Amino acid sequence: MGEARSAPTVGQMVLGMRLRALREAAGVSFEEAARALHVNQTTIRRMEKAEVGLKLPYVEKLLQTYRTPPAEIEAFLALAEEANKPGWWHRFRDVLPEWFSLYVSLEEAATRIRGYEPHCVPGLLQTPEYTRALFRVGFPFAEEEELDRRVALRMQRQSLLTRTGTPPPHLWVVIEETVLRRPVGGPEVMRAQIDRLIEATAMPNVTLQVLPFASGPHPGMFGPFQLFRFQIPELPDIVYGENLTGAGYIDQRADVAVYLEALDRMCTQATPVHRTEAFLGAIRKEL
Secondary structure (H helix, E strand, O other), X not given: OOOEOOOOOHHHHHHHHHHHHHXXXXXOOXXXXXXXXXXXXXXHHHHHOOOEOOOHHHHHHHHHHOOOOHHHHHHHHHHHHHHOOOOHHHHHOOOOOHHHHHHHHHHXXXXXXXXXXXXXXXXXXXXXXHHHHHHHHHOOOOOHHHHHHHHHHHHHHHHHHHOOOOOOOEEEEEEEHHHHHOOOOOHHHHHHHHHHHHHHOOOOOEEEEEEOHHHOOOOOOOOOEEEEEOOOOOXXXXXXXXXXXXXXXXXXXXXXXXXXXXXXXXXHHOOOHHHHHHHHHHHHHHO
């Protein structure tokens, strides 16, 4: 059997879905697929859900069982080999929780990232000083070296917004006015952070809105979340939310639709996009 893994890569998720589609198109049952590999049905189910690694000999045997043409098998195996390679974030595994590894993989593959943040500046838009100040609170007993690693990981994630070759994703976030008024690291850090947000409003692939106190209650008041959208046909929209000890991922269409509707409604309550820069500038003057 494959090795258990709590955080698959996006590539492994996609190939697992394709294996399921090929099996179903060939009319092969879980039992028949399992018999071909001399394993139990659970192994096949877990391969299709990317809960175990994609061992190339297993994949090749399954594709042959599904009567896949040789040229397509060769192409699939090449994709599987690539998908099994660890992402750049693997080198930060000492400070990257396993449950967050999938998030970084989704972030890298998404073409659109939408989110709501009531507590702090979204990670992709934070300055190093702001990030460090947050981590000092979140990890009060961490040594400076560990904090350096955590800050470096977050800054590396931000490079996807300006990457070349592969088009960067469009980031559209709604933040609470509280985020801008909560002092993190002191006035100097906050002024620099708001300057960073003002700079971000000029980026063609960033949309930033602020929910002012005066907007009143709204449908996202239960907590922060992000929604990922992909160009990969097999991948549905995925919603991510986290708590003190872990995270949750939602991909059921009906559930995701609720989050999407909440985001749309919050965007109508938030300050219009063309007024975000002025809103940020006004708060900066108060610091």
